[in-house]
Amino acid sequence: MHKHYVINNIVEFHPAASTLRDINNPDRVVVLNSPAGRCLLLLIDRAGSIVTQQEFLDIVWQSRGMLVSSNTYYQNISILRKGLKKIGFETDPIVTIPRIGLTLASDTQITVRESSPVAPQPAEEQCVEAPAIEEVSASSEPATPVAMKPTRWLAVVMGLLIVLAGAGVTGYMNATENRFVEDYRFAASVGACRVYLANDIQTHAERASALTYVEQFKAECAQYPWVYISWYALLPRASVIRCDRPMKEPNRCISDYFLKDS
Numbered sequence: 001m002h003k004h005y006v007i008n009n010i011v012e013f014h015p016a017a018s019t020l021r022d023i024n025n026p027d028r029v030v031v032l033n034s035p036a037g038r039c040l041l042l043l044i045d046r047a048g049s050i051v052t053q054q055e056f057l058d059i060v061w062q063s064r065g066m067l068v069s070s071n072t073y074y075q076n077i078s079i080l081r082k083g084l085k086k087i088g089f090e091t092d093p094i095v096t097i098p099r100i101g102l103t104l105a106s107d108t109q110i111t112v113r114e115s116s117p118v119a120p121q122p123a124e125e126q127c128v129e130a131p132a133i134e135e136v137s138a139s140s141e142p143a144t145p146v147a148m149k150p151t152r153w154l155a156v157v158m159g160l161l162i163v164l165a166g167a168g169v170t171g172y173m174n175a176t177e178n179r180f181v182e183d184y185r186f187a188a189s190v191g192a193c194r195v196y197l198a199n200d201i202q203t204h205a206e207r208a209s210a211l212t213y214v215e216q217f218k219a220e221c222a223q224y225p226w227v228y229i230s231w232y233a234l235l236p237r238a239s240v241i242r243c244d245r246p247m248k249e250p251n252r253c254i255s256d257y258f259l260k261d262s
Helices: 034-045 053-064 070-088 152-183 204-220
Strands: 001-005 013-014 021-023 030-031 094-097 101-104 108-115 184-190 194-197 227-230 238-242 254-257
Touching: 001 194, 013 034, 013 070, 021 070, 030 070, 034 053, 034 070, 034 101, 034 254, 053 101, 070 254, 094 254, 184 227, 194 204, 204 238
Parallel strands: 194 227
Antiparallel strands: 001 013, 001 108, 013 021, 021 030, 094 101, 184 194, 227 238, 238 254
């Protein structure tokens, strides 16, 4: 069963797709990014109580193996609030409790609905009778080859598939890391930070604007000296990834997003 939620009888929230849909105008949809969608789901699950910032960081990010800064939390809450406003909420349903956390407004109405996924059609000829295999006893006559039992064939085939899949995943990950590095070029050293800019940041003005983000992290450059900055042509958003080692090595990174006022 797939759950989705109706908020105040005006918006459907589908966590699986991270979308907000206007009930009165189904063609009107706002797509949230995955963290913002998980933040909204946490607020709905904890409706009537306050969710602290640390709980957001632990449940939305750290439980998935991601270590992010407070800035990432604030940016995603901002994305969520803008999405709710865009889909039709005249009053922000997310209430800030100073120095504590966030909660949904007390008059927020949540209705849970479930839909069943479409069951796959059964394949024809699902069962195939295996040929009988005679038992072979020891004798003085040369032994004749015996067909391997289907279960053993299955184990061998599955083992080969796992090996090939593992090799494919490793190759894909290496190729992905190489492509990531190719998309950036070294721009400057800012304090102890080595700053790389995405290839689409080309003009002098764009380069200068991108480098200003590093000033906020200069105190942490000794811990995360490799900094990768990119932004999105169609979105008012910049991404800063800070790592303790280069991307081609096993590393630990922190991701921050910055929104520009539209």
